[in-house]
Amino acid sequence: MADGKKSDLPVRAASAVAMIAVAGGALWLGGWFWTAFVVAVAAGVLLEWWGLVTKFVPALPLRAVWMLGGLIYVGLAATMFAALRSVPNPGALALLIAVILAVICTDVGAYFSGRTFGGPKIAPAISPSKTWAGLIGGMAGASFALVLATYPAEGLDDFGLKLVAGIVLAVVAQSGDFFESWMKRRAGVKDSSHLIPGHGGLFDRADGMLAVMFVIGLLASFNFAARG
DSSP states (O other), X not given: OHHHHHHHHHHHHHHHHHXXXXXXXXXXXXXXXXXXXXXXXXXXXXXXXXXXXXXXXXXXXXXXXXXXXXXXXXXXXXXXXXXXXXXXXXXXXXXXXXXHHHHHHHHHHHHHHHHHHOOOBSOTTTOTTXXXXXXXXXXXXXXXXXXXXXXXXXXXXXXXXXXXXXXXXXXXXXXXXXXXXXXXXXHTOSSSOSOBTTTBOHHHHHHHHHHHHHHHHHHHHHHHHHHO
């Protein structure tokens, strides 16, 4: 098993570099490039979502409910991704970049903290590799990313608020990860697809980010409704 993981490492690394290059390039170019990228990823995630659903919800009308839920969940998250890059406000782009960095640091912090300290599992029946130590590491990573991303413009202003925001963001991202893991368990598969060599599917890579953006979208919708 260890040899298999080592032999897979170059493929995983190459895929990761390609994903970062494509996503980073689209984010930097903005405009239709970013919108097209977001739409393409969202469409791919929805196809994988529906593929999972058909494996554990065999009949209507419940399957239709799951399909609609996927459209709302992925659609709202994708809308927020596109909108935050398109709004002519530097604060919106800064928020998008900060959130992306925070989710990435959540995964990195959780991985290294979980590998280093191990300890009790959070929900072994759903995701056997996730530990409480990993969650704490993810919280630390997200908080660090938010402070670092906003430091050039804000310094250490609202430091405590950013720490709390990082903790909440990490919990939401990990919840998205658990949710997708639960769907895969129900469907009896390891990955949402085999689209990305060494990484599985788009849903596998975007699960935490989708959850965070979905929650941000809900908060933005409630705020808009309250003002209206």
